[in-house]
Amino acid sequence: MDRLWTPWRYAYITKSGPSQRKGIPEPLNAYPDDQGCVFCNLIASVDYAIEHGMPVDEAERYGHIVTRGKFHYIALNAFPYTSGHVMVVPYVHTDSLAKLDVESAHELIVMAQQTERAIRATYQPDGLNFGLNLGEAAGAGVAAHLHLHGLPRWVGDNNFMPVLAETRILPEDLNVTWQRLRQAFQSL
Numbered sequence: 001m002d003r004l005w006t007p008w009r010y011a012y013i014t015k016s017g018p019s020q021r022k023g024i025p026e027p028l029n030a031y032p033d034d035q036g037c038v039f040c041n042l043i044a045s046v047d048y049a050i051e052h053g054m055p056v057d058e059a060e061r062y063g064h065i066v067t068r069g070k071f072h073y074i075a076l077n078a079f080p081y082t083s084g085h086v087m088v089v090p091y092v093h094t095d096s097l098a099k100l101d102v103e104s105a106h107e108l109i110v111m112a113q114q115t116e117r118a119i120r121a122t123y124q125p126d127g128l129n130f131g132l133n134l135g136e137a138a139g140a141g142v143a144a145h146l147h148l149h150g151l152p153r154w155v156g157d158n159n160f161m162p163v164l165a166e167t168r169i170l171p172e173d174l175n176v177t178w179q180r181l182r183q184a185f186q187s188l
Contacts, residue, residue: 027062039089039145043073064178067185071104072111074185076174077149083172084123085151086115086181095144097132108148115150118184125152 023038024031024045030052031045046063050056060066064076066086077085088111090104100108112130119128130150133140 025062028059035093037093037145038142039147040093042075043089043091061175061178064174066178066181067114069107069111071107074111074115076178076181077151078174080151080174080177082151082153082157083177084119084125084181085149086119088112088115088148088150090146093144094146095134097134097146100146112148112150114185114188117188118181119150119152121187122180122184123152126155127153129153
């Protein structure tokens with residue numbers, strides 16, 4: 001039997017790791033609070049680092065924040081289905097699309113459009129998936145905080161590994177993905 005070693009996923013699978021505070025990357029661990037939400041902690045730890053002297057690009061690279069809007073930010077999925085898998089996340093902690101005001105909901109779609117352009121320019125996929133999973137029963141891994149997934153897809157990308165071995169093969173490091181998409185969003 002062949003083995004595929006993925007030790008970097010251990011903390012995710014066991015819900016353990018150096019920080020019990022979800023969403024706070026280790027280089028941003030100086031953030032003193034815990035909001036109890038992976039997305040709230042992520043953006044707060046990035047902002048805290050910036051407020052305390054870390055250069056914006058460095059803090060956002062550690063947090064894999066690709067770009068920001070007035071009401072939402074776009075971040076890489078830390079455990080992506082494919083290279084280029086991002087999420088549009090509202091700054092406000094809400095579990096419902098219906099709870100967003102019209103201006104915020106509009107920005108969510110505008111940022112999804114920008115995501116489509118950036119992913120197409122960067123990865124030249126055969127297609128894209130965009131989706132919201134509202135509630136745990138709908139498949140939301142983080143049900144308490146709304147987030148829109150955007151990811152590139154290719155014909156035949158669902159090969160035997162995820163089907164038989166429940167394993168995804170990702171050819172690109174997250175820091176490389178961040179750099180490529182950051183540049184793509186800046187050129188929009």
